[in-house]
Amino acid sequence: MNIEQQDFYTQAILSMAALIGLASFLMLGQGRLLRLIFVFALQGLLLTLTAALSAYSLDNHHLYISAGLTLVLKVMFIPWMLRRQVLAMHMNRDVEALENKTLVMLGGASLMVFSYYVLHPIVQSSSTIMVNALAVSLSVVLLGMLLMISHRQAVAHVVGFMSIENGLFFAAIVATNGMPMVVELGIAFDVLVAAVLFGIFFFHIRTSIDSLDVDRLNRLNEIDQ
């Protein structure tokens, strides 16, 4: 089926899926922390728009609440907190040298293909929009993991962690029109607590190793020294 033959809502959601996937790729190749945080906030904003659009088109009012929560948490609070950390540590001018940038980007592309492959069995029982949305959100989850693997700064790990949440939230909005309210609130609460805990951890890691480079957290292992 051609994309022009779909209704407006479907087209809009598919474009949003593409943009959110693109934001994940942008984050993956980003060596500067402040820009990384900016792109993350942008992804949050796209997510907010998707939720609002979905709420409006499907006349599903509780999604407005989800959109509001996303806006406050993922576009404002978490980026603000991370930005403050980066500025406090004077890391805003550092450029993290990513090893094997090309390989990481190629890996990201293959993860996207892999996501489509994983969800292929459900093609028959679902509409195009569902399969695409689920595949994109799965790839956002996997790209978030790759981001955490390829970056060494704790701030980048938090961004990866939260972008995994973004991917999951996108799946929840598009594929199922949002989870039941109690679950959504619970998830938002968990994300909030996690964000606060990350803030506490930055402080602890900084006082213990005087840096936020998690490669230096290497005291515990199974190898004989």
Add this chain to the structure above:
Amino acid sequence: MIAAYVLLLVPFLGIAFFGLTGHRDDTGKVNIGLNTFSFLASIWLAVKVLNVGSLYSADQAFLIDSFNVYLIMLTAFVGLTTSIFSGPYMAHEKELGKLNDRRLKLYYSMYQGFMLAMYLVLTTNNMGVMWVAMEGATLATVLLVSLYRTPESIEAAWKYFILCGVGIAQALFGTILLYYAAVQIGDSEHALLWSVLYENADKLNPDILKIAFVFLLIGYGTKIGLVPLHNWLPDAHSEGPTPMSAVLSGLLLNDALYAVVRNKMLVDGATQNNSAGLLMMGFGLLSFLVAAVFLHRQKDIKRLFSYSSIEHMGIMTFAFGMGGPLATFAALLHMTVHSLTKSAIFVTVGHAAQVAGTQDIKKIRGLIKTQPKIGWGLLIGTVAIAGFPPFGVFTSEFLVLLATMHSYPWLAPVLLLGIGIAFAGLFRHIQPMVFGEQPEGQLPVKANLWPVFIHLGLVFWLGLAIPDFLANWFSQATLLISGSTPL
């Protein structure tokens, strides 16, 4: 149903109380009081379920059936005995100057926070809320792992946070897929309720559920500590305060496995075969064997026993995966005896480490001479966990072996070999610690060891004879999970 609300309300009030009042000298006793209250509520609940069968709350948000009620009681019991141990233990740590009042306040309120999350995982009927509570359990315990604020403990906590956080995100994706399959067949209001899903399991799309189960197993499997997702577990167990290791090993791992089994029941209903079970068997057997080998290489006493936890969780996952009434019965029994034994061991290990002033296996020597109670506790606990008769772990492992010989005879030698390797791995370390020459100047510590002996006594009793009401209970749970009874 009131009992279930009481069960959830008590730890909630506990968090508020400890958070508001701060640390005082009697905080440990208040903690024991709260846990006693929860334990009484769990008994009340258990008696009710035993008499009238499954209970639902009015809005179906909570479900208590024969499967989760015994885990609730086990959770409350281990929570209670660990709190009895933790009072003097934490007081001693404070005397050593490792902790201050503010951290103890955090410790006690998060202890109750963890209990609340555990009860919520077990009682809820909503698969989404179950996920939220599971994540809540991570969040409650992550600051406790780093309670001592040493670089090692902060590293362990960070690893725990990141690995479990990312891991459990996979389970949320699985839950979303489950919900997606459910809204295709019915109303979305009740589509995440386990009881509704279970009734309509045969109508759910099997392809979607198969994919969902992979994510759910990886997600909750991270919390169970399945290899290769286990890296956080030995670190978190060895660096956190010992009472936390006891409840993490004895309760959190069980509850994560509980979540997997609940989901497996839905997937089995949809696929009408045991493909989900095969996945669990593979992961379980791998964890079991890898952990058994790793036991030999450990240098830290708490890491040693956390690998032993991975090994036992592997056996349980394997047994639940095999399905069938005998294997399921064995897995349920193994969950109980492992929790009891392992939390007892961690309590003893905590005191042993205080006696020796270190967790280094090489430096802990001659416990039986310095403080016979701790020495014997450690020895008996290890004998029990290694699966010697007449302890309960022997019974359950024997039943697992029996079920394996029945359904997959070619796996039985592998299982036996693993049990042998694990046994050797434990005893080569334990023997010198208990019987070796005691270093000079090693003094006994003030220890409260009767929780240990109650636990080990119960395990001993379960090994000799399972009381009728308990056997009946396990059979009912087995009937629910596998569709028939073993007896």
